[in-house]
Amino acid sequence: MYGLINKALKDMIQSEFGEEQWQAVFEASGIPQDSFLTMRSYDDQLTYALAGAASEVLGAPVEACLEMFGVYWVKEVAAKAYGSLMDATGQDMVGFLANINGLHDRITGTFLNYVPPEFQIESIDEKHHRVHYISQREGLTPFVVGLFKGLADHFSCELEIQSQEPVGVDRGEHTVFEVTLQ
Known part of the structure; x- marks a missing residue:
C-alpha cells in the first residue's frame, strides 16, 4: 500500500488518541520507521502490522x-485531498x-502499480442496494464498512447495512x- 495510507493511519491515531498512543502502536508494530512518503509503495504487511498493533494498543478488535x-479516510483524507474528485x-x-x-x-496514473479495489452496485x-466489493487484498472489508459510514455522513444520508456476505474467491476478497440508504 502507499505511504498515503500509512501516514493517514498514523495521523488518525495521533489525532484521536494522542502522540503517546501512536508511539506505542509504532513500537508494537515492529516496523522500522514511522515516517512514510505519500507516493511510495510499501509492502502491505507493513500496513497490516500497524493495524494489528493499533488493535493491541487500543484494546479494540x-x-x-x-x-x-x-470513516477517518473519508472525512479527513479523501474530503481534503480529493474533495473536487469526490464532488x-x-x-x-x-x-x-x-x-x-x-x-x-x-x-491510477498518480500511483505506480496502483491496484484499486472494484465496486459494483445493483x-x-x-x-x-447490493454493493459488491472486490479486492486483490484480504482483510479490508471492515475498512470498507467504515468507508460506507463515512460516505453516508458525507452525503448526509442514513445507512443501514443489512448483511455482508463473503464470496469465495481464489485470491483477495x-x-x-445489502444496504439501505435514506
Whole structure:
C-alpha cells in the first residue's frame, strides 16, 4: 500500500488518541520507521502490522480499528485531498458508488502499480442496494464498512447495512453488502 495510507493511519491515531498512543502502536508494530512518503509503495504487511498493533494498543478488535480508519479516510483524507474528485464522482452515495471505479481510474496514473479495489452496485429499489466489493487484498472489508459510514455522513444520508456476505474467491476478497440508504 502507499505511504498515503500509512501516514493517514498514523495521523488518525495521533489525532484521536494522542502522540503517546501512536508511539506505542509504532513500537508494537515492529516496523522500522514511522515516517512514510505519500507516493511510495510499501509492502502491505507493513500496513497490516500497524493495524494489528493499533488493535493491541487500543484494546479494540482489528476490525473496529479498520472501520474507524475507513470513516477517518473519508472525512479527513479523501474530503481534503480529493474533495473536487469526490464532488465530480457523484452527487449522492449511490451515484458515488456507481462511479467510484472511474475515480480510481483517474488517480491510477498518480500511483505506480496502483491496484484499486472494484465496486459494483445493483439497485434493488430506490432505497435498497447490493454493493459488491472486490479486492486483490484480504482483510479490508471492515475498512470498507467504515468507508460506507463515512460516505453516508458525507452525503448526509442514513445507512443501514443489512448483511455482508463473503464470496469465495481464489485470491483477495469479494464481499456483497445489502444496504439501505435514506
